[in-house]
Amino acid sequence: MPESDSNEFYVGYHPTAPLGVARRTRSFVIAALLCTVGLALVLAKGFGPLPRATFEFGSLRTFEGTISTTPYPALHVPRPGVIDGAPWTSRYHIVAPFKFGADAAVAEFDGKHVRLKGTLVHRDGRTMIELVPESLEEIPGLALSPEGPQSLGEHSLIGEIVDSKCFLGVMNPGNLKPHRACAVRCISGGIPPVLCVRDTDGRAEYFLLVGENGEPMNKAVLDYVALPLEITGEVERLGDQLILRASAESFRIL
Amino acid sequence: MSHAYRAVGWNRQKKVYDRILTLGVILFLGLFMGVGALLRPNATAETLMIRGFGAAAFLLLHVILSIGPLCRLDPRFLPLLYNRRHMGVTMFILAALHGLLSLIQFHGFGDVHPLVSLFTASDSYGSLAWFPFQPLGFGALVILFLMAATSHDFWLANLGAPVWKALHMSVYFAYALLIGHVSLGVLQAETSPWLALPVALGLAWVLGLHLVAAGTEARLDRDVEGVEFEGLVDVCAVHDIKDKRARIVCLDGERVAIFRYDGKISAVSNACQHQNGPLGEGRVIDGCITCPWHGYQYEPHNGSSPPPFTEKVPTFDVRIRQGRVLVNPDANAPGTEVSPALIDFADKGAPDA
Numbered sequence: 043m044p045e046s047d048s049n050e051f052y053v054g055y056h057p058t059a060p061l062g063v064a065r066r067t068r069s070f071v072i073a074a075l076l077c078t079v080g081l082a083l084v085l086a087k088g089f090g091p092l093p094r095a096t097f098e099f100g101s102l103r104t105f106e107g108t109i110s111t112t113p114y115p116a117l118h119v120p121r122p123g124v125i126d127g128a129p130w131t132s133r134y135h136i137v138a139p140f141k142f143g144a145d146a147a148v149a150e151f152d153g154k155h156v157r158l159k160g161t162l163v164h165r166d167g168r169t170m171i172e173l174v175p176e177s178l179e180e181i182p183g184l185a186l187s188p189e190g191p192q193s194l195g196e197h198s199l200i201g202e203i204v205d206s207k208c209f210l211g212v213m214n215p216g217n218l219k220p221h222r223a224c225a226v227r228c229i230s231g232g233i234p235p236v237l238c239v240r241d242t243d244g245r246a247e248y249f250l251l252v253g254e255n256g257e258p259m260n261k262a263v264l265d266y267v268a269l270p271l272e273i274t275g276e277v278e279r280l281g282d283q284l285i286l287r288a289s290a291e292s293f294r295i296l
Numbered sequence: 297m298s299h300a301y302r303a304v305g306w307n308r309q310k311k312v313y314d315r316i317l318t319l320g321v322i323l324f325l326g327l328f329m330g331v332g333a334l335l336r337p338n339a340t341a342e343t344l345m346i347r348g349f350g351a352a353a354f355l356l357l358h359v360i361l362s363i364g365p366l367c368r369l370d371p372r373f374l375p376l377l378y379n380r381r382h383m384g385v386t387m388f389i390l391a392a393l394h395g396l397l398s399l400i401q402f403h404g405f406g407d408v409h410p411l412v413s414l415f416t417a418s419d420s421y422g423s424l425a426w427f428p429f430q431p432l433g434f435g436a437l438v439i440l441f442l443m444a445a446t447s448h449d450f451w452l453a454n455l456g457a458p459v460w461k462a463l464h465m466s467v468y469f470a471y472a473l474l475i476g477h478v479s480l481g482v483l484q485a486e487t488s489p490w491l492a493l494p495v496a497l498g499l500a501w502v503l504g505l506h507l508v509a510a511g512t513e514a515r516l517d518r519d520v521e522g523v524e525f526e527g528l529v530d531v532c533a534v535h536d537i538k539d540k541r542a543r544i545v546c547l548d549g550e551r552v553a554i555f556r557y558d559g560k561i562s563a564v565s566n567a568c569q570h571q572n573g574p575l576g577e578g579r580v581i582d583g584c585i586t587c588p589w590h591g592y593q594y595e596p597h598n599g600s601s602p603p604p605f606t607e608k609v610p611t612f613d614v615r616i617r618q619g620r621v622l623v624n625p626d627a628n629a630p631g632t633e634v635s636p637a638l639i640d641f642a643d644k645g646a647p648d649a
Contacts (some may be wrong), residue, residue, distance in 0.1 A: 051579045053591040054309045054378035067375045071316055074359075078320050081494065082327035085351050088490030092338040140405035213401070214340050218485040223417035223430060227406035265419075269426065 095165035095211035097172075102159050105134070105171060108186040109151040113252040114234040115144045117158070117171060118188045118281070131188050133281040135170045135234055136160070137207050141224075143232020143260075147175040155183040165210045166246060172207070191278040191285065198274040199249065199286065200296065201239035203267050205229045206248070209238065222268035235263045237273060237286055249277065249286035262290040270296040313379040317386055324352050346397045347482075353390035354474060358498045360384055361471060365509035367589075371577060374588050381447040388437075388444035395437045398430070429481035432473045439470040452571070461572060475499060520545045528615060528622035534561065534639055537621070542585075544576035547625035551576070552612055554621060555585055555596050560636035562596035563612035563623050569630075570607065598633040616640075 050060035059067065107119035110133075118131040136158075138144045159177035163170040205228035208216035215221060217238065229235045237249040253259040254275075275288025328351060329344045363380055366373040403410035403417065414434055420426035443464055446452075452460045475495075483492055522530035531545045537556040544566055545552055551566035553576030564585065566576045573589030580586070584593035584602060594601055594609055601607040608631035613624035616637040628634060 051581070051586070051588070052374050052378070053581070053586060054375070055307050055591050057308055059309065059375060063372070063375060066372050070373075070376075075316075075320060075323065078324050078355075079327060081355060082324045083331060084490055084494060086328045086331040086335065088488045088494075089332065089336065089347065089486055090488060092336045092343075094338050141407065214338055214343060215485070219426070219429070220481055220485050221402070223413065223428070224402040226417040227403060227408075227413055231407040 092214050095214050097211040098162045102161060104159050106157045109148050109154055109156055110188060111148055111152040113256055113258050115148045118186050131186055131281055133283055136173050137170060137233055138173055138175060141228045141231040144173050145232055147173060153185055154180045155185045157181045163207060163211045168210055168248060170207060170210050189281050191280045194277040194279055197277050198272055199237060199239050200272045201237045203235050203263050204238050205233045206236045207233045219268055225267045226264055229260050229267060230264060232260060235260060249284045252285055252287055254287055254289050266293050272296055310379050314382055317383055321352060342397060342401055346394055349390050349394035353387050353394055356387040357471060358502060360387060361502050362505055365505040368509040368512060377589055385444045385447060388440045391437055391440055427480050429477050433477040436470040436473040439466050443467060516544060517546050520547060525622055528624050530620050531623050532621050534616060534619050534621055540580040542576040552623060555580060557596060559639050561614055561616060561621055562636045563614045564599045565610040568592050569609055597636050598631055600631045
């Protein structure tokens with residue numbers, strides 16, 4: 043076995059290390075710390091960019107509007123200065139704290155004018171409200187009658203199913219395989235699933251996923267979350283949102 | 297050495313070691329998270345922490361796995377080995393922080409218990425591309441926990457060296473799980489070569505280092521083909537052994553350390569009772585064979601630690617004949633007293649002290 047040229051011998055419990063050993067170890071430690079700096083910089087650089095997606099954690103706002111409960115809970119708020127042909131309400135999906143949908147919290151308020159408090163989650167012009175359930179109250183005022191769906195025909199779309207809450211900003215990144223388990227948990231808990239479709243420039247469009255009869259399809263999509271998918275179904279415009287009506291049988295893993 | 301158990305047997309060298317270790321960890325985490333936040337202002341604190349703790353633990357595991365073979369190849373690395381267990385516990389703490397934050401972030405606050413979710417959120421166990429990577433990390437964390445929890449000499453003494461050693465060798469299984477955890481997890485989402493390349497190089501480094509060290513070890517394990525004389529095997533010349541040092545030979549598959557000291561020759565098993573350190577790479581200090589790993593000591597003529605210590609290693613009968621060292625390949629029971637062979641002036645050969 044190789045041996046140190048010198049007669050020095052390191053014993054850890056001795057008060058000091060032999061001079062030569064201490065000198066060599068010092069050089070090694072300096073080199074190791076320099077490697078640590080280099081690796082920290084390389085690995086920090088290695089991760090990809092993160093989109094601008096915001097969860098206004100700790101900032102509660104008050105909203106007024108009309109509740110709808112299908113296919114997923116939403117708050118409809120009149121848009122100021124509506125241009126002809128544009129949707130006249132904004133539709134904010136409502137979810138409960140943590141990894142749960144707000145179905146139970148809003149069930150008795152369907153079609154009613156309400157005031158509620160919540161935290162905004164937003165990305166790419168899409169906005170969601172994380173509801174403070176106990177703040178929800180019916181208030182006097184005229185309930186809105188939101189627009190009905192407008193069919194845009196049958197399409198096959200390629201994208202990734204994500205949970206709308208994390209993807210819009212509660213987590214960043216809120217998609218791809220490392221986030222898959224969380225997305226499954228959120229969708230299983232009632233968070234609306236959306237199909238995120240990107241164009242060739244990487245711009246995302248979001249399609250709220252519902253069953254063929256417009257029903258929520260949280261449980262049906264769980265096996266497909268975060269996988270590269272092609273889904274064929276009828277695309278509809280509902281206010282300012284796009285909806286994809288499809289059967290899970292049409293899901294094709296790519 | 298110690299004959300009574302204390303939570304941490306601090307000494308000056310350990311304190312220096314731990315200060316440098318802490319500095320390294322803080323430096324890595326500070327730079328990784330700080331630069332990460334600057335490069336990606338939209339990153340959340342929990343994302344930076346999960347990534348930072350995970351990367352730091354994985355990097356530190358590579359350092360830990362490198363220390364053993366490096367010391368086999370070059371004893372100048374031995375100061376790194378002395379307090380390696382503190383590095384192991386530090387690595388476990390970093391890994392546990394990564395695991396705990398990930399469990400809360402990805403599996404907590406949902407409709408099933410986080411630990412149930414960990415194993416059931418994704419069931420693509422039949423697909424390599426979509427294989428759930430988080431249970432792999434959990435498995436590694438369990439192993440690292442068991443190692444950290446039993447790292448104290450109390451457990452070494454009570455579990456027994458073979459069980460303890462086997463448990464701690466499972467770090468290689470944990471490493472394999474973590475390679476899977478990283479490759480099937482973050483590397484599938486982050487395609488930058490700045491991540492994949494360091495992981496690949498790290499794996500090649502650990503494997504290469506172990507293969508080279510194993511090759512060196514294999515040469516040691518070739519049985520001595522010396523001439524037998526009255527049941528004893530001629531292993532080397534007296535002058536082949538430096539004063540207060542040893543020559544390691546393999547007899548009937550067992551490594552024997554033959555020490556020369558104070559004009560005498562004694563032979564003991566090469567494996568220290570503490571952690572199987574190579575006694576033959578140690579030296580005789582204050583009349584005792586001193587293990588190069590943690591300084592455990594044994595008296596050469598009986599293989600016993602000096603009182604009040606109680607460790608014992610097997611001894612071997614030894615003789616000198618015409619300047620040659622002869623060793624009986626049958627080991628005596630640990631702690632058996634054996635008369636050292638005395639070196640005559642005529643046996644010394646070339647001066648080599």
